[in-house]
Amino acid sequence: MSHQTGASTNMSILVVGSVAFDSVSTPFGKADEALGGSATYFSTSASFFTEVRLVAVVGSDFPDEHIKKLSGRGIDVAGLKKVPGKTFRWKGRYDYDLNCAHTLETHLNFFSSFDPVLPEAYKETPFVFLANIDPELQISVLDQVKKPRFVACDTMNFWIEGKPDALKRLLQRVDLVVINEAEAREFAGASSLVKAARIIQGYGPKTLIIKRGEYGAMMFHEGEVFHAPAYPLEEIFDPTGAGDTFAGGLMGHLAATQDLSGHNLRRAIVFGSVMASFNVEAFSLERLDTLTKKEIRLRFSEFKRLTHFEEM
Ligand code: AMP
Numbered sequence: 001m002s003h004q005t006g007a008s009t010n011m012s013i014l015v016v017g018s019v020a021f022d023s024v025s026t027p028f029g030k031a032d033e034a035l036g037g038s039a040t041y042f043s044t045s046a047s048f049f050t051e052v053r054l055v056a057v058v059g060s061d062f063p064d065e066h067i068k069k070l071s072g073r074g075i076d077v078a079g080l081k082k083v084p085g086k087t088f089r090w091k092g093r094y095d096y097d098l099n100c101a102h103t104l105e106t107h108l109n110f111f112s113s114f115d116p117v118l119p120e121a122y123k124e125t126p127f128v129f130l131a132n133i134d135p136e137l138q139i140s141v142l143d144q145v146k147k148p149r150f151v152a153c154d155t156m157n158f159w160i161e162g163k164p165d166a167l168k169r170l171l172q173r174v175d176l177v178v179i180n181e182a183e184a185r186e187f188a189g190a191s192s193l194v195k196a197a198r199i200i201q202g203y204g205p206k207t208l209i210i211k212r213g214e215y216g217a218m219m220f221h222e223g224e225v226f227h228a229p230a231y232p233l234e235e236i237f238d239p240t241g242a243g244d245t246f247a248g249g250l251m252g253h254l255a256a257t258q259d260l261s262g263h264n265l266r267r268a269i270v271f272g273s274v275m276a277s278f279n280v281e282a283f284s285l286e287r288l289d290t291l292t293k294k295e296i297r298l299r300f301s302e303f304k305r306l307t308h309f310e311e312m
Contacts, residue, residue, distance in 0.1 A: 009051060010126050010149075010258065011050045011051060011126075011127075011255045011256055011258065012050065012051045012052070012053060012125045012126065012127065012255070013046055013050060013051070013052050013053070013125065013127040013128070013129060013251055013252070013255050014052075014053045014055065014079075014118075014122055014125035014127070014128045014129070014141075014145065014148075015039050015042050015043050015046070015052060015053070015054055015055065015128075015129045015130075015131055016039065016055040016056065016079075016116060016129075016130055016131065016133060016137065016138065016141040017037065017038035017039030017040075017042060017056060017129075017130070017131025017132060017133045017154075017244070018037035018038045018039055018040075018056065018088050018090075018111070018131070018132065018133055019037040019039055019040050019054075019056040019057075019058050019062070019080065019087070019088070020035075020036045020037030020038075020040070020087065020088040020089060020090050021033040021034065021035070021036065021087055021088070021089045021090075022034050022035075022036030022037070022089075022090050022091075022092070022240055022284070023089070023090075023091040023092075024036075024091075024092050024093070024094070024238055024240050024283070025092075025093050025094070026093075026094040026098065026237065026238055026239075027094070027095065027096055028235075028237050028238075029237065029238075029283065031238070031283040031284055033089075034283060034284035035066050035069075035284055035285055036090065036240060036241060036284060036285075037056070037088065037090075038131035038132040038133065038154065038241075038243075038244045039054055039055075039056045039131050039133075039244075040070070040241075040244075040285065041241035041244035041245050041248065041279065041285065041288075042129060042131050042244040042245070042247055042248040042251075043070065043073075043075045043248065044070070044073060044075070044245070044248065044285055044288050045244070045245040045246075045247075045248025045249050045252065045275045045279070045288065046129075046248035046249070046251055046252035046255075047073045047074055047075050047248075047252075048248075048249075048252060048275070048291070048293060048296060049248075049249070049252025049253055049255065049256045049271075050252050050255045050256045051074065051076065052074075052075045052076065052252075053075075053076040053078070053079060053122050053125055054070065054075055054076065054077050054079055054080050055079035055080070055116050055118060055122070055141060056079070056080050056081070057080075057081045057082075057083060057088075057110065057111065057114045057116070058080065058081070058082050058083075058087045058088075059082070059083060059084070059085045059086040059087040059109060059110070060082065060083070060084050060085065061086055061087055062082060062087045067080065069289075076122075078119045078121070078122070079116070079118060079119050079122055081114075081116075083110060085109060085110045086107070086109045086110075087109065088107065088108060088109055088111050089105070089106075089107040089109070090103070090105070090106055090107075091103070091104040091105035091106075092104060092240065094238075094239060098213065098214065098236050098239045098280075099181075099212075099213030099214055099215075099239070100182070100213075101239070101240070103158070106158060108134075111133075111134065111137075112134070114137060115140070116137060116140055116141050116144075117144075118141065118144045118145070122144075122145075123144060123145055123146050124145075124146050124147075125145060125148065126148055126149040126150065126255070127148065127149060127150050127251060127254065127255040128141075128142065128145055128148045128150070128151045128152070129151075129152050129153070129154075129247060129248075129251050130142065130151070130152070130153035130154070130170070130174070131153075131154050131244060131247070132154045132155055132156050132159075132243075132244070134159065134163065134166075135155065135159055135163050135166035135167045135169075135170045136163065136166050138153055138170050139166065139169060139170050139173075142170070142173060150175050150176070150254065150255075150260060151173065151174045151175050151176070152174060152175060152176035152177070152178060152247070152251060153170060153171075153174045153176075153177055153178070154177075154178045154179065154243060154244070154247055155167055155177075155179060155183065155187075156180070156183055157182070157183050157186060160183060160186055160187045161186075164187075167187075168203050171200070171203040171204040171205055172203065172204040173204065174204065174205050175205060175206055175207060176205055176206070176207040176208070176209065177200060177205045177207075177208050177209070178209045178211065178243070178246070178247050178250070179200070179208070179209070179210060179211065180210070180211050180212075180213075180243065181193065181210055181211065181212045181213070181215075184196045184197070184200060184208075184210050187200060188200055193210055193218065194220075194225070196210075197210065197218075197220040198220075201220060206221070206222070207219065207220065207221045207222075207265065208220045208221075209250070209269065211242075211243050211246060212230075213230065213239065213242070214230050214236075215229070215230060216228050216229040216230045216273065217230075217246065217269055217272065217273060219265060219266070219269055221262055221265060222262060224262065226262075226265075226266050226269065228266070228269045228270055228273055228303070228307070229273075229303075229306060229307065230273055230276070230277065231273060231274065231277035231299065231302070231303065231306070232306075233277060233280065233281065235281070236280045236281070237280065237281060237282055237283055238280060238282065238283045238284070239280050240283075240284075241279055241284075241285070242276040242279055242280050243276070245272075245275045245276045245278075245279040245288065246272035246273065246275060246276040247272060248272075248275055249268070249271040249272040249273075249274060249275030249276070250268040250269060250271060250272035251268075252271070252275075253267060253268040253271040253272075254268050270300060270303045270304075271296070271300060273303065274296055274299045274300050274303065275288075275296070277299065278291050278295070278296075278299070
């Protein structure tokens, strides 16, 4: 497989997660077996900001053109393993409430036996994002990275219900958790998000970001709460991957700026919201394929105007 392992820089991000075929239907259309997966969305989004190294597994049915598309974006695919068999498949449906994905089918295929081995050059990557995937795999990747500077993870109901203990073990070792509103409530067994945040932070992470779909994102960090809106769009075609593109913009900005202060975390959340707002404008990765850095900058400035008000 073509790859481009380069020297580790202090701005690199390592991501492990799913690379998938998604079949998605929304009230506005559908996509069959389109390129998707948590690591695909994350790495594409983060690649607008910095160098990204991908760790994932696909089957022999996965077309090389998809891999070329990722490496064409500068994503290091040396850790993307192709094995005989079928690629992970996810089938989901959204109704008019686009904040809520209904999983119809999850075919892990050989994901359940995937044993990720990091290429030597990946082991010193300073920023690590453990995208939504089996928490045992997230732990196994983290075990192989030497003294990462900043580790963040995502998860979902499938793993909260299926592997809660592994998830709790993982949370002891991460700096930041990025999680959906409904999943935060379910995981913590609390309906108040403030209470849910306190309970989840009690498992280990210093910072928690709760994604609230069209209502934006909330950050709990060092006793402070920050709330950013989502960009008000008139049309949303497909929310699939919004969470991962959000995380890609967020981590991309943190790694590119090397600044982990509370102020910069706030900016990073806005960059995450900017990336997610573009992603939902089309199915699969279509919108990110044509996106430019200039468009990202402009929408970032629009967020400033959207949230700015003068004190009396
Ligand atoms: P989100 O950003 O939350 O919309 O994530 C959507 C992506 O998650 C889709 O592209 C799916 O392929 C992927 N996905 C769905 N279920 C799982 C799962 N159980 N494990 C890993 N990835 C999944």
